[in-house]
Amino acid sequence: MSATSSRRTRWFFAGFALVSLVLAGVVSYAADSDPDGLDTVTRQGCTEAGEELSGSCPAQHAEDHALAGTPLADYTVGGDDAFTGVAGVLGVLATLVVAGALFWLLRGRSRDRQ
Structure with missing residues (x-):
């Protein structure tokens, strides 16, 4: 070279x-600070009451990831x-x-x- x-x-x-x-x-x-497409799809079928989700959606089982406090x-x-x-x-x-x-x-x- x-x-x-x-x-x-x-x-x-x-x-x-x-x-x-x-x-x-x-x-x-x-x-955008709103939820992205994946969050929106996983929340379909649920209703939000503050931070709590009720109904039937995959987002109900979501947990913070291991690096959430970093x-x-x-x-x-x-x-x-x-x-x-x-x-x-x-x-x-x-x-x-x-x-x-x-x-x-x-x-x-x-x-x-x-």
Whole structure:
């Protein structure tokens, strides 16, 4: 790989990361706070009385997940909707780090085989 090609690749990935982070930080605030399609479908056949569901629907058996009490649960930071963008940025950063590490590991193995 030439130096120019390597430099272009680095600029491309840096630009990709920057656009992803900006979109995650800004577009996260436009996310709808109403239940998504899966929640809506699982609640069909039930009536809500506050937090309690009555009737016959799969959502009656739903429980909080193991990470419900963590700082990044429910797409927010600390349960505060004002920090939805921060949670989006942290999610993108985590994804970029994991994907980058996997690509780096796989790239190293393919060079060893040649």
